[in-house]
Amino acid sequence: MSTVRDIEGFAPAPDDTGEGFPARRYVSAASYFEAYTHAVVSAAGSVDIAAIHTAAEVLVDAYTRDSTVFACGNGGSAAIANHLQCDHLKGIRSGTGLAPRVVSLSANVELLTAIANDIAFDDVFAYQLQSQARPDDVLIAISSSGRSANIVRALTWAREHALRTIALTGFDGGDAKALAEVAIHVAGTNYGVVEDLHQAVMHALAQYIRHSQMSDEVISASVF
Numbered sequence: 001m002s003t004v005r006d007i008e009g010f011a012p013a014p015d016d017t018g019e020g021f022p023a024r025r026y027v028s029a030a031s032y033f034e035a036y037t038h039a040v041v042s043a044a045g046s047v048d049i050a051a052i053h054t055a056a057e058v059l060v061d062a063y064t065r066d067s068t069v070f071a072c073g074n075g076g077s078a079a080i081a082n083h084l085q086c087d088h089l090k091g092i093r094s095g096t097g098l099a100p101r102v103v104s105l106s107a108n109v110e111l112l113t114a115i116a117n118d119i120a121f122d123d124v125f126a127y128q129l130q131s132q133a134r135p136d137d138v139l140i141a142i143s144s145s146g147r148s149a150n151i152v153r154a155l156t157w158a159r160e161h162a163l164r165t166i167a168l169t170g171f172d173g174g175d176a177k178a179l180a181e182v183a184i185h186v187a188g189t190n191y192g193v194v195e196d197l198h199q200a201v202m203h204a205l206a207q208y209i210r211h212s213q214m215s216d217e218v219i220s221a222s223v224f
Helices: 029-044 049-065 076-093 109-118 126-132 149-160 174-179 191-212 216-220
Strands: 068-073 101-104 138-143 164-169 182-185
Touching (some): 049 068, 049 138, 049 164, 049 191, 068 076, 068 149, 076 101, 076 138, 126 149, 149 164, 164 174, 164 191, 174 182
Parallel strands (some): 138 164, 164 182
């Protein structure tokens, strides 16, 4: 099997895989990928593990109380919100006594476009919460920049109506980081890197919560 250094034109990358990645042009996809993976590892180290722990406690509490967990995001973050609904509803239910109530506010294109067209795009998530959410439900808001107006508006509404809030952010965190009860922040300025780690956080929370409800014997016999 060839290695990345066997590829013609490969040159080792300088140490530019921090928050400013990429800082230069790369000579091959192979060298870019190697640097990209270093950037992901570097950014992963910035995540506050205590925030992960607290987010898991908030979600376990919601799932055991039969509260609803809502997720929302734009663009790539919308895909993570939709994926979260799958893994936190179907995934956590598999082999446990939990039956999570999870709704992605990013999933219904007919509803999203109706709200955006007739009211305002900034209201596409908050408007849905106004109809569906109740006190002690949970909102997970996913935004790499933390500045999307519809995310900020949803978090603001949630705080004002006694929902618990978790934000997954990147860059400087924006208003979303400041508004959320629990902020899981990735110190990175590359959208792909930030979104990769938001996806990893989503998966880790789902898998941890699922396995926390199982015996060692069931865990060892299960596929995660």
